[in-house]
Every structure is written in structure tokens, then in C-alpha cells.
Amino acid sequence: MKPLYHPAAADITVEGILYALSDPVRVRIYAEIVRSDCPRTCSNFLRIDDRTLPKSTLSQHFKVLREAGLIRSERKGVEMRNTSRCEELRERFGDMVGAIIDAYKEQFARQDAAARRETPEV
Amino acid sequence: MKPLYHPAAADITVEGILYALSDPVRVRIYAEIVRSDCPRTCSNFLRIDDRTLPKSTLSQHFKVLREAGLIRSERKGVEMRNTSRCEELRERFGDMVGAIIDAYKEQFARQDAAARRETPEV
DNA sequence: TTTTGTGGTTCGGGAATTACGAACAAATAG
DNA sequence: CTATTTGTTCGTAATTCCCGAACCACAAAA
Numbered sequence: 198m199k200p201l202y203h204p205a206a207a208d209i210t211v212e213g214i215l216y217a218l219s220d221p222v223r224v225r226i227y228a229e230i231v232r233s234d235c236p237r238t239c240s241n242f243l244r245i246d247d248r249t250l251p252k253s254t255l256s257q258h259f260k261v262l263r264e265a266g267l268i269r270s271e272r273k274g275v276e277m278r279n280t281s282r283c284e285e286l287r288e289r290f291g292d293m294v295g296a297i298i299d300a301y302k303e304q305f306a307r308q309d310a311a312a313r314r315e316t317p318e319v
Numbered sequence: 320m321k322p323l324y325h326p327a328a329a330d331i332t333v334e335g336i337l338y339a340l341s342d343p344v345r346v347r348i349y350a351e352i353v354r355s356d357c358p359r360t361c362s363n364f365l366r367i368d369d370r371t372l373p374k375s376t377l378s379q380h381f382k383v384l385r386e387a388g389l390i391r392s393e394r395k396g397v398e399m400r401n402t403s404r405c406e407e408l409r410e411r412f413g414d415m416v417g418a419i420i421d422a423y424k425e426q427f428a429r430q431d432a433a434a435r436r437e438t439p440e441v
Numbered sequence: 442t443t444t445t446g447t448g449g450t451t452c453g454g455g456a457a458t459t460a461c462g463a464a465c466a467a468a469t470a471g
Numbered sequence: 472c473t474a475t476t477t478g479t480t481c482g483t484a485a486t487t488c489c490c491g492a493a494c495c496a497c498a499a500a501a
Binding site: 221 | 426
């Protein structure tokens with residue numbers, strides 16, 4: 198099986214990060230990886246945001262996150278342990294990634310609130 | 320001619336902004352608009368980053384920036400005045416956009432430095 | 442050791458986007 | 472009016488994206 202490509206910290210680009218995080222599904226995944234203590238696997242996200250995603254699609258999303266430099270993936274037996282590269286990113290980009298995640302969090306909260314207003318619970 | 324669509328501040332999304340700024344050409348344009356005192360026009364950017372861009376492509380880039388909510392465009396005679404929507408963006412997203420621009424600035428500086436090392440001037 | 446199961450990747454093709462040349466539109470100058 | 476300048480729209484080729492099907496690697500069961 199092909200080795201997993203991870204860019205060196207110096208090769209991580211802003212455009213790569215922004216592109217990776219410009220997809221709501223990928224952000225949900227990334228935010229959960231950041232938030233979580235233990236590493237997350239691909240199949241932790243088969244259901245996300247009320248949608249069921251095929252695993253081929255998920256695999257692609259993880260690849261994008263990995264090759265953008267946002268996460269580190271290690272095979273551990275059958276599964277893949279994904280962890281965030283926080284420290285390296287902060288080192289290189291200051292609080293940019295944090296600011297993005299925060300902005301998304303607020304947006305998701307708004308959207309959830311709006312949805313709840315539409316459908317005021319069953 | 321069709322009216323120009325500008326999203327209301329409340330309708331600006333994080334993913335829209337990240338996507339718009341995940342293209343190096345668009346970032347150069349946006350950064351220049353932010354930096355500049357007077358409004359910038361489309362044809363200010365026919366040459367950018369050592370490439371010549373067709374104006375149809377440029378027009379699309381401006382449209383993406385506008386519809387993401389990053390810039391405001393007003394027809395003034397034959398040309399289009401583009402200004403940044405800084406205040407609204409800061410209001411809504413804090414320092415996210417600023418952090419992105421700063422990160423890009425540093426990256427561009429690095430890349431220019433690396434290029435100069437390759438070609439140590441004629 | 443074969444079989445079965447699980448987690449994930451790769452491949453292929455249709456759908457959706459993107460880039461850009463050509464034609465067009467609107468304002469202004471001569 | 473005609474010519475110029477600035478920018479948009481349209482059509483199409485090229486690229487990218489999504490997802491089902493097939494596949495690969497490892498582990499545990501038989």
C-alpha cells in the first residue's frame with residue numbers, strides 16, 4: 198500500500214489549508230479531530246451533519262486534510278489514527294487556523310439555532 | 320446589465336470566504352484592495368504574479384470575491400470600483416480574515432525570498 | 442492456514458466547476 | 472455617429488469532484 202504523504206511543516210501552504218477548510222464536511226471532521234483527545238478514524242464520520250457519506254468520499258476528505266498538512270494519519274492495525282498537527286500549524290500560521298475554527302463554530306451554532314426556530318422540536 | 324449581487328452581512332459564510340481566499344490570484348487581488356486607499360478596478364490586475372490573465376477570468380474572480388462578501392463593487396462610469404468590506408467582516412468574523420491575509424503575506428515573502436535565492440538577480 | 446470481517450484505498454465514469462476566447466453591453470471621448 | 476475603454480456573458484474544452492464497485496491489508500475465527 199502506498200505510503201501516506203504528509204507535507205513537511207515548511208511546505209504547508211495557506212491556500213491548501215483554506216481550500217481544505219472551505220468544505221463544511223471537512224471542517225466538521227477536522228474540528229472533531231482537534232477537539233478530541235483520542236485519535237479519530239475514518240469510519241467515525243460515516244454519519245455527519247445528518248448525512249451518510251460513502252467511505253470512498255470520506256477517504257478523499259481525509260486525504261485532502263492530510264495533504265494540506267492539517268492532520269497526521271498513522272495506520273494502526275486495520276484502522277487509521279488521525280490526529281491534528283496543531284502545534285506545527287500554530288508555529289507557522291499563528292492563530293489563523295484557530296480563528297477559522299472559532300468562526301465556523303459560531304456559524305454552526307447560528308445555523309442550528311435557525312433550524313430549531315424553523316422546526317421548534319417534534 | 321444585471322445588478323451586482325452582494326450578500327447581506329448576515330448571509331456571509333465562512334466556507335465562502337475560505338473558498339474565495341484559497342486561490343492565490345484572488346488573494347493577491349483582495350490583499351491589494353484591502354491595502355489600497357482608493358478603490359481598485361478589474362483592469363488593475365491584468366498582470367498579476369507574473370502572469371497575464373484574460374479579463375473574463377478576472378471578472379469571474381471579482382465575482383467570487385463579491386459574492387463571498389469580501390468586497391463591494393460599484394459601477395462608476397465605465398469602470399468598477401472595488402472596495403473591501405473590512406468592517407462588516409471584522410464585526411462578524413473577528414480577526415479571521417486579517418489572520419489569513421497576514422499568513423499569506425508571510426508566505427508570499429518566503430516564496431519571493433526563495434525565488435531570489437534561485438535566481439540571484441540578473 | 443484458510444476463511445471471514447473490518448477499515449480504508451483506488452479506479453472509473455458521470456456530474457459539476459473552472460478557465461478562457463469570442464462576442465456583446467454600457468459609458469465616454471472625439 | 473464611430474472608436475475606445477471597461478467589464479460581463481456565452482459556449483466549450485479541460486479539470487475536478489463525488490460516489491459505487493472493486494480491491495488491498497490486517498486481524499481474528501475456524
